[in-house]
Amino acid sequence: MLKLALRDTRASALRLLLSVIAVLLGVSFVSGTFSLRNIMSSTFSDIIDTGYQAAAYVTPESGTGSIIMGTSGDLVIPLDLATSIGGFEGVAAAVPDLSGQVILVGADGTAVTGSGGAPSLGFGANPDDPTLVVSEGEAPRNSSEVVLETSTAERAGLSIGDSTRIIANGEIYGVTVTGLATYSASLAGATLVMLDGETAEKVFAPTGTVGLVSVYSPDQFTPDGIKPLSSDAENAFVASVSEQLSGVGGENAADGPSTPGSAEAEKFKVISGSQVREDAVSQTNEMVGFMSTFLLIFAALALFVGAFVIANTFAMTVRQKQREFALLRAVGASPGQVFSVVVVQAAVVGLIGGALGVLGGFGLVQGLRAVFRSFGIDMSGNLILTPPIVALGLVLGVAVAIASAAIAAGLL
Secondary structure: OHHHHHHHHHHOHHHHHHHHHHHHHHHHHHHHHHHHHHHHHHHHHHHHHHHOOOOEEEEEOOOOEEOOOOEEOOOOEEHHHHHHHHOOOOOOEEEEOOEEEEEEEOOOOOEEOOHHHOOEEEEEOOOOOOOOEEEEEOOOOOOOEEEEEHHHHHHHOOOOOOEEEEEEOOEEEEEEEEEEEEOOOOOOOOEEEEEOHHHHHHHHOOOOEEOOEEEEOHHHEEOOEEOOOOHHHHHHHHHHHHHHHHOOOHHHHHHOOOOOOHHHHOOEEEEEHHHHHHHHHHHHHHHHHHHHHHHHHHHHHHHHHHHHHHHHHHHHHHHHOHHHHHHHHHOOOOHHHHHHHHHHHHHHHHHHHHHHHHHHHHHHHHHHHHHHHHOOOOOOOOOOOOHHHHHHHHHHHHHHHHHHHHHHHHOO
16 A cells, blocks of 8 residues: 555656645744754854853842843842942952943944944943944044944944944934944844943943943953853852952941941842843843744644645545545555555645745745844854754644645545
8 A cells, every 4th residue: 555655646746746845835934933942042042141251140129121122130239339349359340230221323424323223322432341342443532432243334334433323222323433343142133322421420430330240350361352150150259249248338338428337238139140141131131932833823824725726636646536545445555555555645735834934934044034134133043954843844844734634535
């Protein structure tokens, strides 16, 4: 029966082509959706790993905000506290989060907007901050100078020495580009502008408070760049910072009115860098998961329509082969054996359509990636055909084809 089914499949190749295409389209949407999700998750994870490199973070009780969405926690941590933390024993640097929304005017006189809803952010220049490094030119020294991230400068049509304007906190600043900065991860269309520290404090911390302080351990700084600590070393570092933070102020609180005493310090918490990164990844995965669910709905509709096409094709096939099937029954074939001919044909259709669908989904995502790149959104995540995606495409293709053919054959 297997040989008969395979021979009949070859003979009916043209008739079954439409069914293969139906499976191909449905599986392409499904495999493409999961591949796109992997790329987006990988891209955002790279951004998070680059943006949150510290071993510990001092945050308000409300949390840290999101680097992907360009948000921060409540602005309640005094800048003087960041200075105090920088002097703690075993701390290499404490960098306050001086960042917020800015609008950059490009060479054509229009605002450089973040593609696809990506944020447009300004940062305060800080020599202790390893996340955004000036790679060409000089760091900004006053309110009339800025440094642009390299891809931001390219999209804005600006280079070192060009004059432009930025809008920050409702004020317009005439600025000159004095340098370019590199961010080791793809920004996925975000716009980054570096301001001098004094201007950043005025714009992003007008009350003298920030929403986050990044705390670095000296063991993180290596000749190859910033490295994460081991789990035990990170936990020990967090415990040390927490203990010293609880003692800030105290009897000497009167010496500096803006320095929090021990009671006020309890409003803040110290969490590990790995925990901050895990929480940020979880937030982005939820966002990506929502988009994936939306796309999978369309994939399910495509498979549902494809199932009708397959069922219709096999219904016509069964009608045309009723005499042949009757002859098989006459020579001793059981109903199950006759039915298996249809199932084997459907399995072949599903297997071929599923395999082509997996490749089609790969190509679909490559095309979407090129489209995103043309709009300034560079998805840096690796696009690979993982075994789960391949297996899902093949199983889904075979299952849909067999189920549709079985229903069609069972009704006749």
